[in-house]
Amino acid sequence: MSDEEHHFESSDAGASKTYPQQAGNIRKGGYIVIKGRPCKVVEVSTSKTGKHGHAKCHFVAIDIFTSKKLEDIVPSSHNCDVPHVNRVDYQLIDISEDGFVSLLTDNGSTKDDLKLPTDEALLTQLKSGFEEGKDIVVSVMSAMGEEQMCALKEVSPK
Amino acid sequence: MVNPKTPSQNSPHLPRKKMEEDRVLSSVHSTVFKESESLEGKCDKIEGYDFNQGVNYPKLLRSMLTTGFQASNLGEAIDVVNQMLDWRLADETTVPEDCSEEEKDPSYRESVKCKIFLGFTSNLVSSGVRDTIRYLVQHHMVDVIVTTTGGVEEDLIKCLAPTFKGDFSLPGAYLRSKGLNRIGNLLVPNDNYCKFEDWIIPIFDQMLKEQKEENVLWTPSKLLARLGKEINNESSYLYWAYKMNIPVFCPGLTDGSLGDMLYFHSFRTSGLVIDVVQDIRAMNGEAVHATPRKTGMIILGGGLPKHHICNANMMRNGADYAVFINTGQEFDGSDSGARPDEAVSWGKIRGSAKTVKVYCDATIAFPLLVAETFASKRTKP
Numbered sequence: 214m215s216d217e218e219h220h221f222e223s224s225d226a227g228a229s230k231t232y233p234q235q236a237g238n239i240r241k242g243g244y245i246v247i248k249g250r251p252c253k254v255v256e257v258s259t260s261k262t263g264k265h266g267h268a269k270c271h272f273v274a275i276d277i278f279t280s281k282k283l284e285d286i287v288p289s290s291h292n293c294d295v296p297h298v299n300r301v302d303y304q305l306i307d308i309s310e311d312g313f314v315s316l317l318t319d320n321g322s323t324k325d326d327l328k329l330p331t332d333e334a335l336l337t338q339l340k341s342g343f344e345e346g347k348d349i350v351v352s353v354m355s356a357m358g359e360e361q362m363c364a365l366k367e368v369s370p371k
Numbered sequence: 372m373v374n375p376k377t378p379s380q381n382s383p384h385l386p387r388k389k390m391e392e393d394r395v396l397s398s399v400h401s402t403v404f405k406e407s408e409s410l411e412g413k414c415d416k417i418e419g420y421d422f423n424q425g426v427n428y429p430k431l432l433r434s435m436l437t438t439g440f441q442a443s444n445l446g447e448a449i450d451v452v453n454q455m456l457d458w459r460l461a462d463e464t465t466v467p468e469d470c471s472e473e474e475k476d477p478s479y480r481e482s483v484k485c486k487i488f489l490g491f492t493s494n495l496v497s498s499g500v501r502d503t504i505r506y507l508v509q510h511h512m513v514d515v516i517v518t519t520t521g522g523v524e525e526d527l528i529k530c531l532a533p534t535f536k537g538d539f540s541l542p543g544a545y546l547r548s549k550g551l552n553r554i555g556n557l558l559v560p561n562d563n564y565c566k567f568e569d570w571i572i573p574i575f576d577q578m579l580k581e582q583k584e585e586n587v588l589w590t591p592s593k594l595l596a597r598l599g600k601e602i603n604n605e606s607s608y609l610y611w612a613y614k615m616n617i618p619v620f621c622p623g624l625t626d627g628s629l630g631d632m633l634y635f636h637s638f639r640t641s642g643l644v645i646d647v648v649q650d651i652r653a654m655n656g657e658a659v660h661a662t663p664r665k666t667g668m669i670i671l672g673g674g675l676p677k678h679h680i681c682n683a684n685m686m687r688n689g690a691d692y693a694v695f696i697n698t699g700q701e702f703d704g705s706d707s708g709a710r711p712d713e714a715v716s717w718g719k720i721r722g723s724a725k726t727v728k729v730y731c732d733a734t735i736a737f738p739l740l741v742a743e744t745f746a747s748k749r750t751k752p
Contacts, residue, residue, distance in 0.1 A: 262561045262565060263552070263561055263564065264552060264561075264564050265632075265634075266565050266568030266569075266628070266631065266632065267565050285638050286635055286638040
């Protein structure tokens with residue numbers, strides 16, 4: 214191949230969404246990718262090498278966005294994908310009519326592509342707090358190209 | 372009158388006492404030595420092997436028939452198996468009116484042999500009996516095989532790594548700490564199962580691919596034929612079963628290390644489907660469509676293989692020959708311990724069938740039986 218075109222990726226250049234980690238080293242409370250979904254591990258059990266072959270780790274985990282329970286069994290010496298999970302706080306500016314929120318980023322610009330949370334309690338708290346004119350800071354969790362509001366707190370006006 | 376209770380030298384009652392004694396004696400005599408029916412000509416005489424003629428193994432084995440107890444049962448089992456091997460349709464002198472022209476043809480009738488079902492449990496495959504089984508399959512001396520999952524994986528694993536001789540008394544906790552699994556007085560290292568896992572998972576991946584892309588619907592017997600093809604090792608009976616097109620049925624496929632592998636594989640890449648319905652059609656079909664052949668069952672051990680073969684033969688109103696070699700007892704009502712006569716009550720064996728149960732560990736009885744039947748017939752000119 215003589216002419217190699219160089220492709221420059223727009224965002225996320227150099228930052229991968231997951232990193233490999235040996236299954237035996239992933240603990241309860243850590244993160245793991247199961248069936249392409251980023252999950253938080255709630256249970257790990259290891260079965261020793263035996264008639265079933267190599268030692269294996271049995272993971273029970275919750276999808277961090279959909280809250281669905283997923284499980285996986287992996288030989289403990291194999292590598293699993295662990296998602297990079299980020300939490301960023303933003304100040305809430307506005308809630309739009311079509312279900313998006315407008316947020317103030319650190320550098321002063323706005324972020325308008327975040328949808329309202331699907332969680333009922335969080336949604337109610339957000340809407341009522343905003344209508345009452347309170348200052349709200351939202352926590353946005355992001356992993357593997359997906360993001361979702363996961364918490365909010367009301368701050369007293371300065 | 373002389374008092375009978377006061378004996379004196381020349382009393383007249385002495386002859387009476389002697390008569391009394393004689394009468395008692397002859398009564399006792401006739402009880403102990405009850406006149407017997409003569410068995411001469413009706414039953415075989417018991418006679419063991421005479422080592423004065425040297426150590427002649429074939430003669431030694433043939434002497435078992437008249438040695439008594441289980442030796443005689445083994446001798447009878449050898450007879451029954453030889454009858455299975457010798458029978459031809461031509462032996463049946465009554466030819467039914469409604470049979471086809473082909474079935475009336477004498478040379479065809481000479482070619483039709485008994486269909487033999489061979490069943491065995493997994494411990495026997497862990498043992499050296501696996502090599503006896505391999506011999507039978509290699510030379511297409513049996514027609515259908517039924518076994519448990521262990522009976523399959525132990526054969527495959529032996530191609531990847533050996534099983535070793537240990538001892539019944541080795542302590543469990545100690546063995547666990549050393550990664551050794553005990554099967555009776557045999558030892559299988561954990562590592563052997565790891566090798567099995569490494570070997571089989573890619574095959575399952577490929578099979579799943581074929582299921583999705585080529586619409587293959589896998590059954591236990593199809594899976595086992597594929598594994599026999601993949602192992603490609605002449606020491607494996609599964610390999611020879613694949614080459615000789617002998618079906619191996621294992622309805623309990625999930626109950627073993629192979630089942631563990633299916634379980635793990637379903638987490639990695641789910642979707643592999645294994646259809647047992649197709650296989651029960653095939654297995655029962657082997658019995659039902661055997662006619663005009665006779666059917667014979669050789670079953671080592673109890674459990675699933677024993678029942679599965681008997682049940683299939685029930686579909687054709689019973690097998691014509693049955694040889695059971697196992698150590699099971701009938702007092703607990705288990706099928707494993709049941710004698711052939713119990714199977715007759717179910718219609719799994721015909722009332723007219725030739726049957727034997729040898730109460731013996733098959734590791735002793737089976738190689739000896741094969742020596743005097745399959746193997747000796749094959750080596751005769």
